[in-house]
Structure formats: C-alpha cells, structure tokens
Amino acid sequence: MRAALGEIVTRQVRAGAAVPARTCYGTDTALAVVDAAERLRLPVVLLVAPSSAAAATGPKLIRMLRHIADDAAVEVCVQLDHAKDEALIRRGIEAGADSVLADGSHLPPAANAGFVRKVREFAAPLGVMVEAELGSVPGAEDRATAQGADTAGKTDPATVRPFLAASGAQLLACGAGNVHGRYRGVPALDWRLLAAVRDQAGPVPLVLHGASGLPEADLRAAPAAGIGKVNLNTELRTAMLLTIDREIAGCRRPARTC
Template sequence: MSLVPTGTLVAGAAAGGGAIAAFNIITLEHAEAVIAGAESVGSPVVLQISENAVKYRQGRLLPLAAAAAAAAAEAAVPVGLHLDHVKSPALLRQAAAAGFGSVMIDASHLPYAENLAATRDAAEWAHAHGLWIEAELGEVGGKGGAAPLDAHAPGARTDPEEARAFTAASGVDALAVAIGSVHAMTTRTGAVDHALLARLSAAVDVPLVLHGSSGLPDAELAAAVAGGIAKVNIGTALNVAMTDAIRAHLDAHPGAVDSRTYLSAGRAAMVRAAADLITALGAGRPAVAPAAV
C-alpha cells in the first residue's frame, strides 16, 4: 500500500459519516506503532509531523519524513503524510518535495485579518504544488506549554459566521475549530461544545478538524465525529502510553541498558493506544480507503 493523499482519506471518512485519525509522530517508533495499530483494526490513518517535532529533530524535516514515508509504503492500510502546525514559511515550502500530501498552516494566534492573509497566501502556494491544506480559526490552547485559554476569552472559540467567511476567502480545504479541546492534556477529562460544533458544521462547507483530542474520553470523541468532525488529531495520548510503558519497564528492569528493550515496550503500548483511539472514532469500519489520486 502506498501513501494516499490526506484529502482523499478525509473525504472517504466523511462520506461514510466517520473521521480519519491523524497521529502526531516524533520518532520512528511512533510511526511504526501508529501503522501497526491502524492495521490491527483495518483502518486508514494519517501520520503527522509538526513544526515542533522538526525543531526537536534539530530542524531537519527530511529524516523523519523519509522514514514515515518508507513505513507507509509497506503498510497494509492506506496512510497519509501531513505536515502539522506550520508557522514557518520556509518549512511550509519544503512539504511537497519531502513527500507530504497535506499541510496545516497555523496562523490562529494572529488577529483575524492577519490570519486570513497568511492562510490565503499559504493556500495559494499549497494548491499550486498539489497539496491539500488545513488552517485553524479560533485558538485551541495548550500548545507549546501555554496555558489553556479561558472558555470566554476572545478567540477561544470559533465563531460560525467568521468560519464561513474565512473558509470562503482563504480557499482552504479543511478547518480546525476551537470547540473546547486543549492541546497536551494528559488526562481524558475534556469536553466538546457540541452545540457550537453543530452550528459550525451547518455553516462551513469544508471538513472540520478537531485538535487537542488526547484529552477527550471515547464518548466525547465519538459524539464529535457524529457532529461533523472529519479529521481527529492525536499526539499526547501516544506519548503518555510510550512514557508509561518505558517507565514501568525500567522500574522492573533497573539494570536495562539496551534501548531496544524499553523502546519495544513503548512502541507496543502506542500500538494499543492507536488501535483503541481509532476504534473509538468508528474509523475502523472500511478496511480499504480510496486509492491514491
């Protein structure tokens, strides 16, 4: 199975009333685990590399992107490759050559007019290079260690009428919306504003994306998908699973020095976490998604 454009996977999931799971990866073990988890439930999946992950990898995009693409090429399910939360124009312009089928431009921290201008420019470039593009309106808090936004703070929620105008004027293919989830939550105690999601789903013609999904329990995730979310981004849940498993292994084997032993434990835990989350979304229904276009 080869890489499949993210837009194809999102459209296929949405057409079936479901959502595609999109997991942020940091290491090769993350990529292997996500693919294995998706294979175990017969679901397509998206691998995402964020700008922060590129910074962790000493500013080099290609090594992890090439590894993810190679893992996807050997997968038994369709796999998309997405460049996530991009603020740097220079990084954005590496996406097509690095094998990505999609990008997310993140100018949500800017005032509306500046967000729109930056997003429109990015969308024009992305489409000219065959890339599907996602943007964010409103601000999903908790990114990069920042405190979550207060629920009533300006910009903390996506306004449906602004979202309608923004998507029409920017030309993006999908919109990440702020509806109550928070990045980097390590407990699954979050909640979605389902009434707002219903208004956004009615107002916006492009697929809606949920960020900060690790902090939502299964029932909230399933309800969000039923309410119109077509792509669900997950990152911290994998890191929690990996870290807990490695910590337990090293506690049980204090003399361990071979990194393969504890990384194997971490990878196995991420496989289970990925499979469980994909199942919670109802994304494991079709075993095969549309072929690459």
C-alpha cells in the same frame, strides 16, 4: 500505501467516521501507529510536529514517514502539523509532506486567511492539502501541559464562511472547548458551537485537535458534528513514556538483564 488526505477524509465522513491523526516524533511511533491501523484496516494520518520539522533532522523524519506510508497495507498520509511560517511549510513540502496545517490562528482573521491563501497558492499545484485553524486550541501542541477548557479560544461561527472563502482552506481546525495537552477538570466540548461551525463550513470537514483525555462518547459523537479528522498526541506519548518507565524500573531489579 500513501493516499491523498482529501480522499481519505471524504470517504470516512461519508461513512459516518473520522480519520485518526497521530503525532509521530520518530519512526518507532509511526511504525506502531501504522501497525494498529493495519490491524483495524483503517486509514491514518502521521503528524509531524512543528518542532520535529524545524529540527535539523526534520526533512529526514518526513522522508522516513513517507517511506512507512508507502509501505503500509492501508492508506496513510503524512501531514506537517501547526506550521506557523512559510519557510517551514516549504521545507516540509519539499521533504514530502502530503498535507500541511498552515496555522495562522495567532493572527487576526484577515491575516490568518491571507497566510493560508498564500500557502494554498504554492501547495495546490503540488497536490498538497491545506488545513487552517480558526479560533484557537489552547495549550502547547508539543507539550502535555494541563489546560482548563474554560480558557479555550472558541471559533466564532460568524467568521467561518468568510474565512473559508478568503483562505481556500480545505480542512478547518476549530476551537470548541478542546485543548492541546491534558484537560484540567472534565472536558466539555461545545456541541452547539460545533454544529453552528459545521453549518457555516459547508463541505469543508472540521478537525478536532486535542483529543487526548476526551471520553469515548465524545469521539463517537464527533463525526456527526462535522469532524472529519481527530488529532491526538498526549495520550500516545504518555503511554510510551509510562512503558519506558516501567521497563527501566524492571531493569533496576537485581536478577534482570536488559
């Protein structure tokens, strides 16, 4: 069943957990993600990448993911991820996205807050939850490039409270040594920074982007650091591509028909 992201996150945070969010470039991935969530009896978020949403087929994909969410035995939410312009956000919401990351992290903080505030104004009456990103999560969210954690544009805790007041953001993605794509070297999340950001964010849950490659211990520790949602893309895509590669190699063997 489809559910409001705010409700799912609030409940999971109260239970000392976080909601998994997984990038779905197509219905195959979405069906597999929902199947896993149903087996675990846990809520899940289906993320739509900005490249998918901007494609001619974007609205169709969002409508199909909504249908999969409606049909699920667990609570599922469809979120447009890392949308950097208003037109794309309006298009995503029109197609049925339940939530959106209005990503103004490339802008100065005041302009970022203004962008998010504007999205909030037209999204709120439609019941669409708005996530913002302050600081930056390095790496291409749509590509599995390797990034060193040392290049991370970490969130300055001093900017968090004024940003949330000005923007009205309901979820906050932050940079604390996390990167999109693959980690170059050993990932090192800045837990002290995360605690400071959490203290400044008050009731607004934090979002951890770039979870691929983080050790399980980090993921288990994330909820206590104020993380209410964990976004993951690269690990899922890598597993899918390796499986396809293995199957194709199998097809090349003489005795096998595919």
